[in-house]
Amino acid sequence: MELLTVPIEKPDDVNLVLGQSHFIKTVEDVYEALAGTSPHLRFGLAFCESSGPCLVRRSGNADDLVGLAVQNALAVGAGHSFIVFLREGFPVNVLNALKQVPEVCRIYCATANSVEVVIAETGQGRAILGVVDGSSPKGVETEDDVSARKALLRQLGYKS
Template sequence: MLQLHTVTIHKPETMNFILGQTHFIKSVEDIHEALVGTVPGIRFGLAFCEASGKRLVRRSGTDAELVELASRNATAIGAGHAFIVLLGDGFYPVNVLNAIKAVPEVCRIYCASANPTEVIVAETAQGRGIVGVVDGFAPLGVENDDDVRWRKELLRTIGYKA
């Protein structure tokens, strides 16, 4: 019998995270290396749900509190081969996402966000798997010309566009 659950990502309001799926225990070290090799001094916590063997939540990171928070979120999700990376203040997915996607074991990225997020998890007699995510809220309308100007100015102000 299939059951669907929603699991809320618990984190401080402005904290960014990346949720994905990989296929091998080696991923913990490889994702860690990708993060520290891409952004020197990065603060993060990483947790991975092992899907066979001891079936532990494997963890790593550069900040003990973020590692603990990632471990709690991964445990709550409980889906085989899911991983979550919680980023410290001042670090953003846009700076590390391609490095994570380039890790050979990474199969997919479900979400990279600071928004309130719910993970839709399917549970069967065998285990749990991520079906998808609800990232933030539904749109309230379509941007107008003022909104377009604001968006473009913001990206230039924060240095992501020249």
């Protein structure tokens, strides 16, 4: 077995969701879940089929994001993994819908940060062991940081 990391390549203005599911129906059901969250959401998704023809299945409503999803799905190469790239929406807007998709088993991360996927590779294939999402903490928030965090959430409309 070999351990390796695969960096996710994406523009800074794009968010991603990386997960695992269990059936080819994932592509259509995830598409429907995402499309139903907002008419403004732009997305691309790719799913790594792990039996039969073992193809990367793809869909979305933004060709550039579909291409980005395919590129990164091929790089990760873990069976039954899927990756979604988002614009004009955020993971917080789609996570509940994604978690309700019957084929979705796990969400590894949902972020705009830089991501490295930790992979185990065996003679059979690849598995996602986890992710490195962004950077390690540099300290503990101060009272000023607490106030700024609360103000930002209210400014964005997530809290009243």
